[in-house]
Amino acid sequence: MMDLTELKEAIESKQYDKIADICDELQLQLAAQGIKEPEGWPYCIHLLGHIYTQDINSARFLWKRLPSSVKESQPEVVAVWKIGQCMWTHDYAGVHGALHSFNWSPEVQQIITALSDSYTKRAFELLLAAYSTISVADTAQFLGMSKDDALAYTLQRGWTLDSASQMLTVKKMPAVVDQRLHSSTLQNLTEYVFHLEH
Template sequence: MDFGRLTEALASKSYDKIADICDDLMLQAAAEGIAYKDEWPYAIHFLGYFYVDDINSARFLWKAIPSTIKENRPELVAVWKIGQKLWTRDHRGVYEAIHELDWCQEVQGLLAAFSDLYRRRMFQLLVSAYSTISVHDTAQFLGMNEEEAKVYVTQQGWIVDLASQMFTVKKQEVVSEQKLDSSKLQRLTEYVFHLEH
């Protein structure tokens, strides 16, 4: 099986394309009758799904993997543990599962990128959902200890009240672009023309 496209995507850090590439390769292998299950890069395939936030597809992939493969690949089981934590929204558990194993070289870059992306998603969730939140809860969502969380969010403009151990969330400014409707521009032009003549 030729994993050239997958190798290129990993090398170029095009992590958002990994799941689609793996799906395409899997379909191609099935159409050509190629037995691929023993050599399939399941951990990368799962992380590709996690990266694009497609937990349902990851669950279906898990069900399709033969139990003999699951039993013989500890890294696969460890990646699936991340998926289980994502599914149950155990945010702290996601970070713990990420750091639970000494990952192979080919998975490390994708896993680090996913971890960073997941932290940014959680931060955006906090910004959109809370006006105030405890230091403890923030640390849980971001997978940090409380001191790291204080540094991280205060760099984003949040204010910490040390007495109550609460953050005041700084809402992101919404930048809205005014779109100029061509019909409005036409009416404005006609109006100005009418005033001048």
């Protein structure tokens, strides 16, 4: 008998980063009991758990292990894998397209929404790190938004627009400097000052 209580609790409490580990562990426990393909296994959620944490290698191996009957009979599993494929090839627009191109079941939809939000934030952080200027069109493609939405999203975060060229100037975030001194550094400084005074 399969107990999915821990998995359901993780989903209900929006701890989506725990889904893959919970499913992997449960699958190992079932395999130890000789159950290789449990009836009613949440393949879609399991695959999405790996994709949510962007562990695309594990998602690929899980996809390869899936019975062909599941791939043929569960279009939602195939749709989830499309997201993983696009992540694997760094097709940012494709990821956003795959996230929004399927009529997800309610349980999966909440994870998809969280994945979409976190993926947009990660893409934005990549743009921050990689560009000093970028076109509105390219920004929209990376963020999976319309040009107007991408423009509003970036302007809210302090970027500026050159209307003539439709180029955005990226506002870099100030670097946070850790100003704590390591105890050995403090010790060395103390000894140095002591040496100067004596």
